[in-house]
Amino acid sequence: MLNYQAMDRTYQALGDRTRRALVERLTHGPATVSELAKGQPMSLPAVMLHLKVLEESGLVKSQKVGRVRTCEMVPQILSEAERWIAERRQMWERNLNALGKYLDQGEEG
Amino acid sequence: MLNYQAMDRTYQALGDRTRRALVERLTHGPATVSELAKGQPMSLPAVMLHLKVLEESGLVKSQKVGRVRTCEMVPQILSEAERWIAERRQMWERNLNALGKYLDQGEEG
Numbered sequence: 001m002l003n004y005q006a007m008d009r010t011y012q013a014l015g016d017r018t019r020r021a022l023v024e025r026l027t028h029g030p031a032t033v034s035e036l037a038k039g040q041p042m043s044l045p046a047v048m049l050h051l052k053v054l055e056e057s058g059l060v061k062s063q064k065v066g067r068v069r070t071c072e073m074v075p076q077i078l079s080e081a082e083r084w085i086a087e088r089r090q091m092w093e094r095n096l097n098a099l100g101k102y103l104d105q106g107e108e109g
Numbered sequence: 110m111l112n113y114q115a116m117d118r119t120y121q122a123l124g125d126r127t128r129r130a131l132v133e134r135l136t137h138g139p140a141t142v143s144e145l146a147k148g149q150p151m152s153l154p155a156v157m158l159h160l161k162v163l164e165e166s167g168l169v170k171s172q173k174v175g176r177v178r179t180c181e182m183v184p185q186i187l188s189e190a191e192r193w194i195a196e197r198r199q200m201w202e203r204n205l206n207a208l209g210k211y212l213d214q215g216e217e218g
Binding site for chain 2: 075089
């Protein structure tokens with residue numbers, strides 16, 4: 001399980017349209033920084049700053065070979081972010097069901 | 110489906126430990142602002158600022174009756190946030206499987 005700071009960084013990284021677009025592109029497989037920048041309406045340095053935030057969050061990792069840096073997704077971090085939300089939604093549904101049953105019993109009694 | 114700004118706000122709201130703790134508390138059912146503040150190691154105004162961010166993100170709604178404000182979770186927004194992540198993770202898995210099959214064929218041929 002991710003610690004608090006790691007979860008902060010993950011959701012903060014996802015809280016930006018460009019960074020979500022970069023994650024989405026990387027679901028199709030690894031891509032170089034230039035390839036990632038091509039799809040974005042901003043400068044290469046601006047895209048690199050977004051990639052830095054994604055790397056710091058752990059959602060993306062990269063490797064430089066020669067002059068080319070290639071990025072890829074780290075799906076485990078995405079799964080952790082998904083799990084936290086899913087568990088809270090399920091908790092809420094369970095508590096709602098329990099409340100419903102309680103109210104039903106009240107009507108019957 | 111949430112628009113880009115709404116998704117930004119949702120993930121940004123979740124990118125803070127205190128706000129996630131407040132969401133977690135609200136999965137057990139509605140609570141007053143004072144009840145929510147009781148569980149947090151910070152002042153009431155600080156908690157209210159976090160609740161404001163949660164309300165602006167749509168994750169939480171509140172209602173004031175007399176002098177008491179009661180907050181409750183809006184599970185739809187949590188579901189939307191979960192869905193976006195789940196879909197990207199599934200996309201990544203599909204593409205990984207497709208790559209695996211492609212490589213298997215190469216080995217057989």
